[in-house]
Amino acid sequence: MSKIILTGDRPTGKLHVGHYVGSLRNRVLLQNSGDFDEIYIMIADAQALTDNAEHPEKVRETIIEVALDYLSVGLDPAKSCLFIQSQIPELTELSFYYMNLVTVSRLQRNPTVKSEIQMRNFETSIPVGFFTYPISQAADITAFKATTVPVGEDQEPMIEQTREIVRKFNSVYGETLVEPEILLSSNKACLRLPGTDGKAKMSKSLGNCIYLSDPEDAVKTKVMGMFTDPDHLKVSDPGKVECNPVFIYLDAFCRDEYFAEYCPDYACLQEMKDHYTRGGLGDVKVKRFLLAVINEELAPIRARRAEFEKRIPEVYDILHAGSAKAEAKAAGTLSEVKAAMRINYFDDSELIRIQSEKYNG
Numbered sequence: 001m002s003k004i005i006l007t008g009d010r011p012t013g014k015l016h017v018g019h020y021v022g023s024l025r026n027r028v029l030l031q032n033s034g035d036f037d038e039i040y041i042m043i044a045d046a047q048a049l050t051d052n053a054e055h056p057e058k059v060r061e062t063i064i065e066v067a068l069d070y071l072s073v074g075l076d077p078a079k080s081c082l083f084i085q086s087q088i089p090e091l092t093e094l095s096f097y098y099m100n101l102v103t104v105s106r107l108q109r110n111p112t113v114k115s116e117i118q119m120r121n122f123e124t125s126i127p128v129g130f131f132t133y134p135i136s137q138a139a140d141i142t143a144f145k146a147t148t149v150p151v152g153e154d155q156e157p158m159i160e161q162t163r164e165i166v167r168k169f170n171s172v173y174g175e176t177l178v179e180p181e182i183l184l185s186s187n188k189a190c191l192r193l194p195g196t197d198g199k200a201k202m203s204k205s206l207g208n209c210i211y212l213s214d215p216e217d218a219v220k221t222k223v224m225g226m227f228t229d230p231d232h233l234k235v236s237d238p239g240k241v242e243c244n245p246v247f248i249y250l251d252a253f254c255r256d257e258y259f260a261e262y263c264p265d266y267a268c269l270q271e272m273k274d275h276y277t278r279g280g281l282g283d284v285k286v287k288r289f290l291l292a293v294i295n296e297e298l299a300p301i302r303a304r305r306a307e308f309e310k311r312i313p314e315v316y317d318i319l320h321a322g323s324a325k326a327e328a329k330a331a332g333t334l335s336e337v338k339a340a341m342r343i344n345y346f347d348d349s350e351l352i353r354i355q356s357e358k359y360n361g
């Protein structure tokens with residue numbers, strides 16, 4: 001069986017380093033591993049509209065930001081098909097049929113949707129489209145017969161929901177759809193990078209994000225102002241590395257070779273952590289090192305971005321061509337789905353013959 005990747009992001013804001021370590025970096029590795037037969041990366045604008053119905057311009061304007069983020073981290077349109085969700089009408093059609101296979105109570109149990117409803121104060125007025133987006137996400141994944149979905153941890157309930165829909169569909173209509181697997185980052189620090197303020201998650205509204213497109217001076221201000229261990233008041237005080245965002249970021253970004261170049265007092269992160277824990281290592285020194293590490297990681301991303309920013313019409317062309325290719329794939333799956341459901345009336349000469357005989361003997 002072919003190995004196929006499908007994944008994507010909602011275009012509601014520029015992508016940040018949490019997206020990068022949680023999923024983007026991994027997608028580029030997978031892309032370049034040569035292990036996959038097809039790779040689809042989707043800008044999920046239709047899903048973004050499920051809770052932004054009144055702000056379509058925000059979604060519209062963010063599409064190019066996300067596309068630039070994709071290209072600048074190293075997703076290569078020659079290897080990965082980059083496309084826009086709303087341009088694939090087959091996805092909506094699949095969602096409509098899958099809706100019949102899912103109960104309201106099952107959707108209500110989805111923990112990610114639950115917390116999103118809370119965050120948006122939607123409790124009493126959830127848009128139906130938002131409530132059902134896990135079903136549309138199952139359409140996104142199954143339309144491409146994806147075997148592998150590299151995403152952040154918060155997407156786990158959507159993949160589980162997709163697997164259930166696949167099993168239900170196949171048992172009712174016959175083996176048609178492919179059950180996908182989630183692929184999470186193996187580095188625990190990458191699963192959910194906290195904000196620079198120490199809050200559990202990076203979020204635009206909290207203003208605690210480092211964006212992939214941030215210039216060097218912005219990253220410097222953000223890193224030097226990061227929350228650390230609040231009890232580590234003097235350099236000589238022993239400090240905590242757990243729950244300390246500066247060290248969590250180092251866990252996510254640092255490679256041993258960076259020490260020789262930027263902080264030769266230590267050979268590896270563990271030595272630095274041990275010193276911090278014992279006392280005698282100041283926050284500023286750790287932050288300066290983290291800044292060097294992040295800049296090292298972001299430098300090639302910034303350089304590629306600057307190139308693509310000069311070629312915006314070409315970026316739209318990439319998305320246009322990707323959307324055409326993606327639609328062809330989704331259309332193939334949709335016809336298999338309709339055939340399995342036996343709603344392909346006009347392709348079914350058997351049906352026409354039997355009905356004809358019924359009336360005419």
Ligand code: TRP
Pocket residue numbers: 006007008009010044047136137140141149151155
């Ligand atoms: N829910 C994802 C997010 O919030 C976006 C998304 C939509 C997606 N459809 C998908 C991710 C299918 C993986 C597979 O970013």
